[in-house]
Amino acid sequence: MDKKTIIELCMSPDLGGLELYMMRCSKALKDEFDVISVINENSKLEQYYNAQNHYVTIKKTSNLFMMGAAKKLANLIDARHAEIIHMHWTKDIPFVVLAKMFSKTKPKIVQTRNMTMTRFKNDFYHRIMYKNIDLMLPVTYQVKEQLEKFIPLDIRPKIEVLYMGSDKPEMLSHVEADALKKSLNFENESFNLGMVGRINEAKGQHLLIKALATIKSKNVHVYFVGHEMHKGYIDALKNMAQDLGVINQVHFLGFMKNPHHFYQICDAVVLASKKETFGLVLVEAMQVGTAVIGANSGGVVEIIDDEKTGLFFEAQNSESLACAVEKLMYDKELLANIAKAGQKRCEEMFSNEKQFVKLAEIFKELI
Numbered sequence: 579m580d581k582k583t584i585i586e587l588c589m590s591p592d593l594g595g596l597e598l599y600m601m602r603c604s605k606a607l608k609d610e611f612d613v614i615s616v617i618n619e620n621s622k623l624e625q626y627y628n629a630q631n632h633y634v635t636i637k638k639t640s641n642l643f644m645m646g647a648a649k650k651l652a653n654l655i656d657a658r659h660a661e662i663i664h665m666h667w668t669k670d671i672p673f674v675v676l677a678k679m680f681s682k683t684k685p686k687i688v689q690t691r692n693m694t695m696t697r698f699k700n701d702f703y704h705r706i707m708y709k710n711i712d713l714m715l716p717v718t719y720q721v722k723e724q725l726e727k728f729i730p731l732d733i734r735p736k737i738e739v740l741y742m743g744s745d746k747p748e749m750l751s752h753v754e755a756d757a758l759k760k761s762l763n764f765e766n767e768s769f770n771l772g773m774v775g776r777i778n779e780a781k782g783q784h785l786l787i788k789a790l791a792t793i794k795s796k797n798v799h800v801y802f803v804g805h806e807m808h809k810g811y812i813d814a815l816k817n818m819a820q821d822l823g824v825i826n827q828v829h830f831l832g833f834m835k836n837p838h839h840f841y842q843i844c845d846a847v848v849l850a851s852k853k854e855t856f857g858l859v860l861v862e863a864m865q866v867g868t869a870v871i872g873a874n875s876g877g878v879v880e881i882i883d884d885e886k887t888g889l890f891f892e893a894q895n896s897e898s899l900a901c902a903v904e905k906l907m908y909d910k911e912l913l914a915n916i917a918k919a920g921q922k923r924c925e926e927m928f929s930n931e932k933q934f935v936k937l938a939e940i941f942k943e944l945i
Contacts, residue, residue: 582945583612584662585655585685589638589670593622593805593833594776595858596692599742600666601626603690604633606934611941614658616651625835644673652680661945664688675710686712686944690740692855694876695724699733711735713944715937717742717856718877740937741880743930744862747838759843762831768799769907772844772868774837774859775851777830778807782850782873783815788896791822793904801829801844803837842866845913846906849878852894857881860888861928864920869913871902881928885912887920 615633847863882888892898
């Protein structure tokens with residue numbers, strides 16, 4: 579039997595959890611479906627594809643000038659008889675809906691919803707958009723509740739929660755871990771904290787720097803991994819660290835294509851985002867057996883069971899974050915227990931293998 583064709587689409591210019599999840603979907607579903615990835619021209623995602631992974635680039639500069647791009651997508655849909663378009667970036671909704679209108683095939687539209695929804699969608703524009711979406715897959719139950727609240731029932735797509743997961747990582751040997759620590763200039767005798775994500779205010783790097791200044795011990799070091807989103811912001815963070823007297827404890831490592839090895843050499847990983855819809859970084863760290871600390875807001879509350887599989891701190895409160903760090907730093911038994919329990923929870927609830935099997939089943943039912 580010929581495989582059904584689906585399109586995995588993300589036109590985002592950035593490179594983070596949302597974009598990488600689309601790439602992982604494409605690769606995980608290729609055994610069950612004929613998968614075509616559609617990404618923007620000059621997308622940062624292109625580096626993750628090769629000849630074995632079919633992808634197409636379409637130039638789309640903005641939703642104001644998307645007519646030509648939508649027609650190209652419609653032609654691709656019809657040429658390949660695509661039955662599902664699975665999109666991941668909320669800003670792609672009008673682009674995909676317009677392509678569906680242009681196409682003869684009229685594929686089902688599925689959106690993985692990684693963003694919160696905060697206002698009613700009952701105006702003319704949004705009624706057209708959501709009436710043309712067949713299925714929404716919110717990444718948390720909190721987002722599901724928001725969709726049910728703000729999208730009117732008569733245009734509301736079917737909604738089903740599907741957690742994001744993490745790939746089973748390659749575990750480092752002690753020798754390999756020590757070598758990585760040395761290459762990244764980790765302090766062997768220190769309590770080393772990792773934070774992975776875009777370098778911007780929303781991700782909360784400044785909170786962790788402020789927390790360092792609150793912690794009495796100077797034997798705590800922080801390592802930031804990720805792209806600087808706005809030129810000059812890393813310099814501003816370094817200036818803050820200098821003013822607070824912790825500049826020697828703060829390190830910026832740049833972007834890492836695969837941070838799973840980095841998580842393994844951290845004593846704990848912190849997610850301090852102002853508003854994180856899910857928190858894939860926590861899942862990835864938990865999966866390799868590293869303890870996690872997260873703000874008590876957004877989707878993080880569905881990942882961490884406080885004091886059992888991780889620690890909460892009060893969102894946007896650097897003093898509360900400092901307390902959580904000190905709690906793990908001075909209680910080695912708690913640190914080990916949280917790391918072990920977090921890894922077990924991740925294997926049970928946030929395995930990519932399990933989540934992608936479920937996604938394939940959802941698609942088969944839809945077509």
